[in-house]
Amino acid sequence: MSKAFPVRVCTGAIRDMSAVKHILAENKRRASVDEFLSRELSRAGYGGVDLAKTPLGTRVTIYAVRPGIVIGRGGENIKRLARTLEERFGLFNPQIAVAEVPVPELNPYIMASKVASALERGVHFRRACYWALNSIMNAGALGCEIIISGKLTTERARYEKFKAGYLPKVGDPVLKHVKRAVAYTLLKPGLFGIQVTIVPPDYTSPDYVKIAEPPPELEAKPAEEAEKPSEEKGEGGEAGEEVKADAGA
Numbered sequence: 001m002s003k004a005f006p007v008r009v010c011t012g013a014i015r016d017m018s019a020v021k022h023i024l025a026e027n028k029r030r031a032s033v034d035e036f037l038s039r040e041l042s043r044a045g046y047g048g049v050d051l052a053k054t055p056l057g058t059r060v061t062i063y064a065v066r067p068g069i070v071i072g073r074g075g076e077n078i079k080r081l082a083r084t085l086e087e088r089f090g091l092f093n094p095q096i097a098v099a100e101v102p103v104p105e106l107n108p109y110i111m112a113s114k115v116a117s118a119l120e121r122g123v124h125f126r127r128a129c130y131w132a133l134n135s136i137m138n139a140g141a142l143g144c145e146i147i148i149s150g151k152l153t154t155e156r157a158r159y160e161k162f163k164a165g166y167l168p169k170v171g172d173p174v175l176k177h178v179k180r181a182v183a184y185t186l187l188k189p190g191l192f193g194i195q196v197t198i199v200p201p202d203y204t205s206p207d208y209v210k211i212a213e214p215p216p217e218l219e220a221k222p223a224e225e226a227e228k229p230s231e232e233k234g235e236g237g238e239a240g241e242e243v244k245a246d247a248g249a
Contacts, residue, residue, distance in 0.1 A: 041070055044069035054095075064101065067099070109181040116184070116194055118194060141200065143167035145163040168205060178203065
């Protein structure tokens with residue numbers, strides 16, 4: 001008669017897997033909401049969204065260049081967006097707030113959309129990318145990189161980079177502070193992708209070392225100390241001469 005062996009289940013591993021699945025599902029939902037809002041609010045100069053859970057519901061903060069278009073007449077556009085976010089994406093009681101972007105040139109979403117709209121109007125890709133690069137750097141950014149990919153000049157797809165300033169690539173500060181956005185546009189040759197990376201003016205690199213200047217009182221001390229040995233040496237010399245004179249007497 002065969003014996004049944006007990007099956008050991010590691011509850012910790014199952015709990016970790018459920019947490020990982022929950023995080024992946026939340027990130028997927030955030031990406032879907034971001035993609036939906038970028039299509040719906042392209043005319044308003046969409047600049048990104050922040051989602052935060054509260055006891056009363058989900059606080060949705062939409063950043064745009066023209067908040068009036070997002071709100072709509074009598075707030076009807078916001079009500080429609082809230083209803084869509086609740087029914088389509090499963091957000092609990094979404095409370096939408098609209099914030100104006102203070103400096104549009106430092107927002108990668110807005111600049112990527114502007115480059116895409118310039119390509120749709122027939123502007124050459126190099127001219128559009130250099131215009132966006134100069135606008136971002138003139139706004140005070142520490143660094144910027146624009147990557148455009150697609151069938152730029154030939155039937156074979158490729159990409160070109162346009163960059164200026166200081167641009168770190170890896171590290172935890174880069175993930176937290178450096179801003180990056182991607183926009184797509186469908187033209188006659190095919191699909192074009194525009195990726196904009198901006199290093200904000202307030203970014204501080206961990207390898208940046210600033211040498212502070214010493215205070216004025218510390219700068220004056222070496223001069224005083226340099227005078228003291230000469231005085232002591234003079235006193236010692238006079239004493240030595242007196243000793244020699246006594247010995248001669």
